[in-house]
Amino acid sequence: MIRVPSPAKLNLFLHITGRRADGYHELQTIFELIDLYDWMSFDPKTDFSISITGLEQVDLKNNLIYRAAELLKPYAQKLCGLNIQIEKNIPMGAGLGGGSSNAATTLIVLNQLWQCRLNIQQLAQLGLQLGADVPVFIHGQNAWAEGIGERLSFIDLAQKQYIILKPDCFISTQLLFSQKTLTRDSKPNTFCAYQLKPSSFGNNFEPIARSLYPQVDEAMHYLDQFGQAKLTGTGACVFSEINDEMNIVEIVANAPCKAYVVNSLQQSPLYDFHL
Numbered sequence: 001m002i003r004v005p006s007p008a009k010l011n012l013f014l015h016i017t018g019r020r021a022d023g024y025h026e027l028q029t030i031f032e033l034i035d036l037y038d039w040m041s042f043d044p045k046t047d048f049s050i051s052i053t054g055l056e057q058v059d060l061k062n063n064l065i066y067r068a069a070e071l072l073k074p075y076a077q078k079l080c081g082l083n084i085q086i087e088k089n090i091p092m093g094a095g096l097g098g099g100s101s102n103a104a105t106t107l108i109v110l111n112q113l114w115q116c117r118l119n120i121q122q123l124a125q126l127g128l129q130l131g132a133d134v135p136v137f138i139h140g141q142n143a144w145a146e147g148i149g150e151r152l153s154f155i156d157l158a159q160k161q162y163i164i165l166k167p168d169c170f171i172s173t174q175l176l177f178s179q180k181t182l183t184r185d186s187k188p189n190t191f192c193a194y195q196l197k198p199s200s201f202g203n204n205f206e207p208i209a210r211s212l213y214p215q216v217d218e219a220m221h222y223l224d225q226f227g228q229a230k231l232t233g234t235g236a237c238v239f240s241e242i243n244d245e246m247n248i249v250e251i252v253a254n255a256p257c258k259a260y261v262v263n264s265l266q267q268s269p270l271y272d273f274h275l
Helices: 065-077 099-111 120-128 134-139 171-176 191-196 206-212 213-225 249-253
Strands: 003-018 025-045 051-052 081-087 143-146 151-154 161-166 238-241 258-263
Touching: 003 134, 025 099, 025 238, 025 258, 051 065, 065 081, 065 099, 065 213, 081 099, 081 134, 099 120, 099 134, 120 134, 134 143, 134 249, 161 249, 171 206, 206 213, 213 238, 249 258
Parallel strands: 051 081
Antiparallel strands: 003 025, 025 081, 025 143, 143 151, 161 238, 161 258
16 A cells, blocks of 8 residues: 655735636746645555545545546556545645645556656646646645646745634635636736745735635734735635744634644655655
């Protein structure tokens, strides 16, 4: 049996810079990997079926793990069935990329287990069919992202600690995108500009998420007392960088919802993975 971690990510900012003819939105963001992990176990079996335990609330055919495996099957030189077990620690629908990370982990592990012999670029291209932030987890490095999130420039980020709050709500990304007040014309920027003044880079979805979901507004108000609260992805999670003045134990204990203390990663634990 193979057991591996599947990391989460934060969007340190998220700007929508335009809309393409096909309806997709152009964006700019920074993906930073963090040490909040789901754990995935892959247990080969003699028949060719795939079963997944630990995510029963998601229909198998819609499960990104299952869909990732199906995408790889045509390339398999040594196909086998699998029992895949997932221990979920990354909250779902939270803007932390858990589903995309699980799909990427599946592609990375099965590429070797099934002897598909795809390179990292080919795997990332396959992953893009499952979601715009799957490629960053396949590459396993922090990145400045553009396009729909698939054009990646890998970057070095300083080691940080964060407090993350998970408000007790499930945000509809579709609902946020449908709002007429959503800013869709942020001026394109550069990583150099971000490094000079990161506090001026926000998330275009934040004001809408706060107005539609009171729990998000409450969590951001709470974290704003101690630092600068930010929304990751389209939410619902909000986070703040930890500084020396913060009493972390007290902040976590008094938080209005579930809280996590995490560290940033320079690379995914699956970077350069070999069986």
